[in-house]
Amino acid sequence: MENALVSAGDYLIESSGRQKTIEALLLTCVGVAIYDRSAGVGGLCHILLPDADGRDTAWQPKSYASSCLALFVDDLLKQGANARGLEAVVAGGALGLPFSRHDLNLDLGGRTCECVYRFLKRHAIPVKKSEAGGCFGMKIRLNCLTWQVEIEHFAQGELFPKEIIKPSPIQIRQAIITAKPIPQITLKLIRLLRSGNYDIAGIAQEVSRDQVLSAKVISYCNSAYLNMPEKIDSIERATLLLGEIRLLEIVIVSSLQAFFESQEGGYSLLRGGLFKHSLAVASLTKIIALRKLRNDVATAYTAGLLHDIGKVVLDQYVAESRPMFYNIADERGEDLISVEKEAFATDHQEIAKELAEIWNLPENLREAVSLHHCPEKATCSPELVHAVYIADLLASWFLAGVELEKINTVNLAARLRRIGLEVADIPSIVSQAPWNEFMYL
Numbered sequence: 273m274e275n276a277l278v279s280a281g282d283y284l285i286e287s288s289g290r291q292k293t294i295e296a297l298l299l300t301c302v303g304v305a306i307y308d309r310s311a312g313v314g315g316l317c318h319i320l321l322p323d324a325d326g327r328d329t330a331w332q333p334k335s336y337a338s339s340c341l342a343l344f345v346d347d348l349l350k351q352g353a354n355a356r357g358l359e360a361v362v363a364g365g366a367l368g369l370p371f372s373r374h375d376l377n378l379d380l381g382g383r384t385c386e387c388v389y390r391f392l393k394r395h396a397i398p399v400k401k402s403e404a405g406g407c408f409g410m411k412i413r414l415n416c417l418t419w420q421v422e423i424e425h426f427a428q429g430e431l432f433p434k435e436i437i438k439p440s441p442i443q444i445r446q447a448i449i450t451a452k453p454i455p456q457i458t459l460k461l462i463r464l465l466r467s468g469n470y471d472i473a474g475i476a477q478e479v480s481r482d483q484v485l486s487a488k489v490i491s492y493c494n495s496a497y498l499n500m501p502e503k504i505d506s507i508e509r510a511t512l513l514l515g516e517i518r519l520l521e522i523v524i525v526s527s528l529q530a531f532f533e534s535q536e537g538g539y540s541l542l543r544g545g546l547f548k549h550s551l552a553v554a555s556l557t558k559i560i561a562l563r564k565l566r567n568d569v570a571t572a573y574t575a576g577l578l579h580d581i582g583k584v585v586l587d588q589y590v591a592e593s594r595p596m597f598y599n600i601a602d603e604r605g606e607d608l609i610s611v612e613k614e615a616f617a618t619d620h621q622e623i624a625k626e627l628a629e630i631w632n633l634p635e636n637l638r639e640a641v642s643l644h645h646c647p648e649k650a651t652c653s654p655e656l657v658h659a660v661y662i663a664d665l666l667a668s669w670f671l672a673g674v675e676l677e678k679i680n681t682v683n684l685a686a687r688l689r690r691i692g693l694e695v696a697d698i699p700s701i702v703s704q705a706p707w708n709e710f711m712y713l
Contacts, residue, residue, distance in 0.1 A: 285564035301319060313351050326542045362385065460478075485526055560659040609680075
């Protein structure tokens with residue numbers, strides 16, 4: 273049966289009668305399935321935020337509960353659904369773990385659920401099933417042939433081993449030594465960005481020499497996610513239409529995609545999860561940098577993209593005991609770093625520090641990859657490291673189900689203030705991210 277995944281801030285509708293399922297992965301976000309059995313029309317809506325409160329600087333109507341649902345229902349009716357025959361199922365809106373009083377005060381998931389229920393009540397759409405709130409991520413799946421809706425928790429059905437299978441220090445050391453190297457062109461671009469002295473024409477020429485990378489960059493540029501008005505058929509034309517900084521970002525992303533690729537089963541909860549999560553963190557770090565930081569946005573983007581390089585080394589060991597990782601984190605309310613420490617006597621930050629030294633990354637990026645869970649320890653670029661921490665947290669909330677990640681939020685408010693932000697600024701940051709791009713790449 274064909275399966276389609278709905279990205280955050282979007283919806284999908286099916287009316288063809290095909291054997292197809294539509295699903296969404298949820299934590300803080302809210303998923304709403306609405307369908308008309310008699311008409312054979314239905315779909316799934318994946319909502320990021322409650323109603324806009326005037327703080328948001330970018331208006332993306334599919335991100336907000338009422339506006340997204342209004343568009344969704346209107347499209348259902350246009351495709352043949354009868355307003356009187358509509359039924360709904362609601363899921364998601366969790367807090368996640370671990371959480372602090374700041375999460376409880378913000379409660380984006382709970383507020384989004386309230387907006388959803390108000391909309392459904394106002395439009396007389398009965399809620400046939402609801403599983404919202406709580407602390408854990410879940411999946412909602414709509415069968416477009418039977419119009420049955422299933423809701424399940426991410427770890428449901430997995431058998432927990434009695435204990436985590438722990439590699440020896442020698443095995444960890446060998447894994448670091450044999451880790452796949454970061455592409456040379458990525459390192460070159462990072463150093464050029466750091467110096468601020470780069471020739472975009474020279475970079476374009478170098479990319480053009482690498483046929484595989486050049487094809488990836490051009491394919492990315494012509495994707496539906498960028499929605500360019502004209503077809504891009506060369507690196508030179510990409511530079512002209514996209515601008516230097518955006519092209520540099522795309523080149524770095526394209527060169528790193530293979531580095532992050534891993535099969536589902538370790539940190540990734542779906543294929544390519546590490547890469548998708550890293551893309552989201554890169555974009556969110558850039559958004560924060562544009563608002564608050566003195567760092568250039570290309571460096572901020574790169575820091576977010578590289579922040580989880582240590583997980584590439586540990587991924588194979590997490591795969592052997594992933595359900596147990598879930599079990600410990602959920603039952604004890606511990607963050608991922610604590611679970612890694614217990615299992616491996618190290619964590620992905622410490623390993624990232626070693627990799628950054630081996631690859632001779634600039635000091636600001638070394639701090640970003642090795643201190644993003646404890647940004648107060650940063651001395652070279654503390655604002656950048658705080659921005660990566662915040663972006664990492666938001667990605668774990670709003671891009672649920674792509675990667676195993678639980679982040680401590682006890683110091684969230686203080687860390688936001690460190691770069692001039694407040695908890696109330698979070699919705700406006702989230703609303704500006706291109707969530708579709710992360711899931712569909």
